[in-house]
Amino acid sequence: MSPLKHHVATEDRVPGLASERHPPRPKPLLAIEHLTKHFPLKGGLFGRTSAVVQAVDDVSFVVERGETLGIVGESGCGKSTTARLLMHLIKPDRGSIVFDGQTVGVPEGLSQRELHRQMQMVFQDSYASLNPRLPVAMSIAFGPFVHGLGRTAALLRAADLLNAVGLEPALFADRYPHELSGGQRQRINVARALALEPRIVILDEAVSALDKSVEAQVLNLLADLKVRFDLTYIFISHDLNVVRYISDRVMVMYLGKVVEIGPVDRVYRDPQHPYTRALLSAMPSMDPRRRTRQAPLSGDPPNPVRPPSGCRFRTRCPLAEAICEQAPPALLASDTARAVACHMHVPASGHTQAATPGAE
Amino acid sequence: MSQVQADTPTATEPVVSVEDLHVRFLMREATVAAINGVSFELEAGQVLGILGESGSGKSVTLRSLMRLLPPARTRMEGRIRIAGHEITAMDEAQLRRVRGAKVAMIFQEPMVALDPVFTIGVQIAETIVRHEGISYRAANQRALELLEMVQIPSAARRLKSYPHEMSGGMRQRAMIALALSCRPMVLLADEPTTALDVTVQIQIILLLRQLQQELGMAVIFVTHDVGVAIEVADRIAVMYAGRFVEVGPTEKVVDTPAHPYTAALLTSTVLGSTFGKRLEAIPGTPPDLRALPAGCSFAARCRHTQERCRVRMPPEAALAPGRMTRCVRVADGELDLGSPNLGERNIAKP
Numbered sequence: 140m141s142p143l144k145h146h147v148a149t150e151d152r153v154p155g156l157a158s159e160r161h162p163p164r165p166k167p168l169l170a171i172e173h174l175t176k177h178f179p180l181k182g183g184l185f186g187r188t189s190a191v192v193q194a195v196d197d198v199s200f201v202v203e204r205g206e207t208l209g210i211v212g213e214s215g216c217g218k219s220t221t222a223r224l225l226m227h228l229i230k231p232d233r234g235s236i237v238f239d240g241q242t243v244g245v246p247e248g249l250s251q252r253e254l255h256r257q258m259q260m261v262f263q264d265s266y267a268s269l270n271p272r273l274p275v276a277m278s279i280a281f282g283p284f285v286h287g288l289g290r291t292a293a294l295l296r297a298a299d300l301l302n303a304v305g306l307e308p309a310l311f312a313d314r315y316p317h318e319l320s321g322g323q324r325q326r327i328n329v330a331r332a333l334a335l336e337p338r339i340v341i342l343d344e345a346v347s348a349l350d351k352s353v354e355a356q357v358l359n360l361l362a363d364l365k366v367r368f369d370l371t372y373i374f375i376s377h378d379l380n381v382v383r384y385i386s387d388r389v390m391v392m393y394l395g396k397v398v399e400i401g402p403v404d405r406v407y408r409d410p411q412h413p414y415t416r417a418l419l420s421a422m423p424s425m426d427p428r429r430r431t432r433q434a435p436l437s438g439d440p441p442n443p444v445r446p447p448s449g450c451r452f453r454t455r456c457p458l459a460e461a462i463c464e465q466a467p468p469a470l471l472a473s474d475t476a477r478a479v480a481c482h483m484h485v486p487a488s489g490h491t492q493a494a495t496p497g498a499e
Numbered sequence: 500m501s502q503v504q505a506d507t508p509t510a511t512e513p514v515v516s517v518e519d520l521h522v523r524f525l526m527r528e529a530t531v532a533a534i535n536g537v538s539f540e541l542e543a544g545q546v547l548g549i550l551g552e553s554g555s556g557k558s559v560t561l562r563s564l565m566r567l568l569p570p571a572r573t574r575m576e577g578r579i580r581i582a583g584h585e586i587t588a589m590d591e592a593q594l595r596r597v598r599g600a601k602v603a604m605i606f607q608e609p610m611v612a613l614d615p616v617f618t619i620g621v622q623i624a625e626t627i628v629r630h631e632g633i634s635y636r637a638a639n640q641r642a643l644e645l646l647e648m649v650q651i652p653s654a655a656r657r658l659k660s661y662p663h664e665m666s667g668g669m670r671q672r673a674m675i676a677l678a679l680s681c682r683p684m685v686l687l688a689d690e691p692t693t694a695l696d697v698t699v700q701i702q703i704i705l706l707l708r709q710l711q712q713e714l715g716m717a718v719i720f721v722t723h724d725v726g727v728a729i730e731v732a733d734r735i736a737v738m739y740a741g742r743f744v745e746v747g748p749t750e751k752v753v754d755t756p757a758h759p760y761t762a763a764l765l766t767s768t769v770l771g772s773t774f775g776k777r778l779e780a781i782p783g784t785p786p787d788l789r790a791l792p793a794g795c796s797f798a799a800r801c802r803h804t805q806e807r808c809r810v811r812m813p814p815e816a817a818l819a820p821g822r823m824t825r826c827v828r829v830a831d832g833e834l835d836l837g838s839p840n841l842g843e844r845n846i847a848k849p
Contacts, residue, residue: 213696214667320784350552351723355767355780362777379697384778421698423726427749430730434702438652439666 166240167201168371169225169258169339174198174234176220180444190444194220196395198234199470202339207365207372209386209403211379211418215443217395218375222343225373226260227251239338256286259332263344265324269316275327276301276312282334300330303367304360322353326360333368341373346381358385379422383407388476391415394443394451397470401477411479414452450482462489512583513540514684514717515564520577522556522563522741529789533559535741537577538815543684546711546718548732548749550725550764554785556741557721561687564719565604566594582684600630603678607690609670612677613662619646619673620658623680630681645676650706668699672706679710686711688720692727704730725765729753734821737761740786740796742812747822757824759801795825803828 175197182189195217202208210218223229225236227244235242238257242248249257262268269278279300280293288296298308304326316324325345332340342361346354358381365372376382382389383403390400391412399412410416417435424431436455441447450468453459462482470480482490522534534556541547551557562568564579566586579586582601589597606612614622623645624638631638639658646654649672662670671691678686688707692700708731711718720731728735728749735752737745737760745758756762763781783800786792792799794809801808805827813825 213698322784350785351725351764352552352767352781353784355778356782359777359780377697417698421701423701423704423724423730425726425729425753427729427753431701431705434698434705436698437702439668439699440696 168204168239169202170237171201171225172199172235172237174221174224174236175232176217176224176229177232192443193395193446194443195224195231196446198392198395198397200390200397200400202371202373205369205371206387207374207385209382209389210373210375210392211377211382211389212392213377213418213440215394215440216392217443218392219343220395221392222260222341222373222375225341226258227254256335257337258339258341259335259337260341260343261325261328261332261345263347265321265328265348266316268328269324269331271316274313274315275319276308278316278327279331279334282331286335296334297330300333301327303333303364304330306330320353322349322357325349325357329357329360329364333364336368337370339371339373341375343375344377345374347376347378354381361385379419391418394440394446396451396467397478397480398452399477399479400470401479405477411473411477411484412452412481413456413458413483417455450480458483458492460490512580514543514582515539515541515719516578516580517564518578520560520563520579521575522559522568523574524568525572525574531788532791533741533788534563535791535812537741537743539736539743539746541685541717541719543717544711544715546708546720546731546733548728548735549719549721549738550723550728550735551721551738552723552785554788555738557723557738558689559741560738561604561689561719561721564685564687565598565602567604596630599626599678599683600681601683602685602687603681603683604687604689605671605674605678605691607693609667609674610662612674613670615662618659618661619665619676623658623677626677626680641680642676645680646673648679648710649673649676651676667695668702671695671699671703675703675706675710679714682714684716686716686718688718690722691720693722693724700727701730707731737764740791741788742796742825743815743823744797744826745824747818747824751819751822757818757822757829758797758826759803759828760797761824763800795827 174195176195178192178194179188180190180192181187198221210221212218224231237243238249238254243254244251269275276294276297279297283296284290284293298312301308301311306323306326311323319327346357349357361372362385364370374382374385386403388401389403389406391398391406391414393414399406399410399415406415407419410419420435438455441454447454449465450456450459450463453463456463468480468482468485468488470478471485472478473484482488483492486494518538520534520537524531524533537560539547549557549560559568563575564581564586566589568575575587577587581597584597584601586597620639620642623642624635627633627638627641628635642658643654646657651657651669651672662673665673692703695703704727707718720728722728732749734747735749736743737752737758739760745752745756745761752761753765756765763779766779767781781800786796786799792809793811795801795812798804798808807827813827815823815825816829817823818829
């Protein structure tokens with residue numbers, strides 16, 4: 140076992156990582172440790188497991204009270220699987236989710252039912268997430284009703300929420316999902332997510348299917364609701380512009396791993412991981428005089444079924460060296476607010492660009 | 500064949516010219532006015548980007564150029580000429596000879612264009628043999644060159660691949676190779692990068708730009724993404740409710756948008772907007788194409804709407820050579836385009 144493997148060990152990981160802006164902080168609202176989900180691929184005559192998709196692999200992070208954490212990455216990076224694991228819509232293979240000090244899914248901790256009261260989710264497909272045979276007010280009232288609120292009270296709450304998302308209840312309460320536009324349907328989904336008065340809302344590509352002019356309306360609405368209901372958001376998107384606009388902190392994922400996390404302005408201004416840098420410079424230029432000349436990366440992201448050994452990004456990384464193939468880099472705090480998983484940022488990792496201890 | 504090749508375009512004629520195109524779809528309960536008077540010209544070697552939101556008619560415009568719309572339910576008026584051919588007057592047999600040979604199309608979803616049961620090599624060679632009547636041996640050789648041209652690694656091996664064996668970006672490249680197999684003069688691109696990851700998207704954009712320059716093709720690139728349009732287009736046409744509301748050189752349209760919709764589209768996108776600052780959203784939704792308002796179709800959402808906007812659709816007003824908009828304020832010189840009204844917008848790339 141090489142001494143480098145030591146860095147992979149758990150002691151210097153991020154869970155303690157807290158934003159430096161408001162020290163000292165109480166416990167984070169949500170703490171995720173070593174979250175892992177591998178999907179077996181069944182195949183062949185006897186349905187044997189032929190391969191394993193490492194969708195989310197040893198992911199740890201925290202979500203602070205009242206912040207918006209953006210999660211970005213390309214398809215297959217595990218950002219949506221992470222969201223579903225947080226909601227316990229799928230069971231993690233390993234790892235723990237601690238909500239406000241209570242561990243989720245253990246006998247003396249928080250039950251899944253309680254968790255859903257506290258944490259709700261809005262999906263990308265606004266139509267598929269509503270019952271087509273239910274008027275939208277009923278869809279919104281359904282959650283509170285199931286959780287014990289009376290029928291009339293639940294419908295009153297639905298009307299209040301319709302108002303809150305900018306849809307006149309008298310006009311919209313009795314409509315069916317197919318009678319609404321995409322933007323209006325997504326407002327209904329937001330209202331439904333808020334019906335149980337959750338503290339965290341996970342927005343999984345919630346504005347990605349909307350037209351730009353409507354997207355701006357919904358983003359403004361989300362900003363208003365956050366203040367009004369004192370919410371915490373986890374905002375998942377492939378759109379780097381939107382994430383920059385809405386997030387306080389951003390987490391970058393690649394093939395099931397967290398590669399970088401930190402305050403959004405600093406990460407966008409000074410990305411430390413080579414993948415984050417490539418991702419940001421692949422964004423279309425907004426200046427016709429300064430068009431992109433060269434693609435930062437070639438080829439597609441590798442298949443998460445057989446991710447590369449060591450650092451998963453090394454096959455596309457322009458700075459990869461021998462060490463990157465041998466050991467996966469740990470996600471190390473580079474200062475109090477940021478963390479990056481790259482051998483170049485691990486002192487004495489063996490990468491030629493890594494800082495050598497004692498040199499500074 | 501000889502009849503089709505007879506009328507090749509003269510040097511002065513634009514390779515694409517569209518005059519007052521109207522497209523309506525007859526549905527059982529209503530008629531949808533998808534295109535309501537689109538006219539434009541495109542010269543060889545030029546890239547026109549059509550920018551618009553869903554339902555604005557940008558894809559319908561492209562499909563009309565190749566007459567790909569279902570004939571039974573479509574009513575088309577106006578005149579379309581591509582590479583000297585009168586597209587609007589052609590029958591199916593004539594169209595088959597023009598499609599692929601003179602004008603080709605690539606799509607958002609490559610599986611629309613690729614056949615899942617044949618290898619990439621067979622599909623490309625088949626197309627070439629059918630259109631040009633050369634031998635399969637020669638066609639296979641050309642297929643190999645095409646895969647190399649679109650920068651597919653180990654092209655010889657990939658000729659024998661089926662579409663499902665390829666990644667998304669590779670499939671997109673294979674579809675581009677197929678579209679270019681008969682050296683078309685015009686390439687129509689319908690959101691070809693929308694479904695791709697951002698790092699792959701930029702590769703495809705750069706590839707298309709390079710091929711367009713090397714082959715001297717005219718390209719019409721349809722997209723909903725302002726950034727993508729800026730990366731590819733020489734000229735941008737902004738489309739709303741089935742009409743071009745503004746056309747001009749990319750730099751001019753981005754720097755000094757003349758139509759309120761263009762300006763709103765540029766500011767409502769979250770381009771480098773500061774965190775915590777509200778976005779200038781466009782209120783409301785696009786008009787119902789089954790019952791378009793009498794006046795300007797953007798009037799209901801526009802912040803500058805006046806009485807006369809609701810009377811009739813403003814005609815195309817020329818601002819400069821190659822620059823046009825449909826807005827009463829510009830026609831009257833009410834709007835000064837000398838001063839950029841996007842001063843606050845930060846267009847720096849991180």
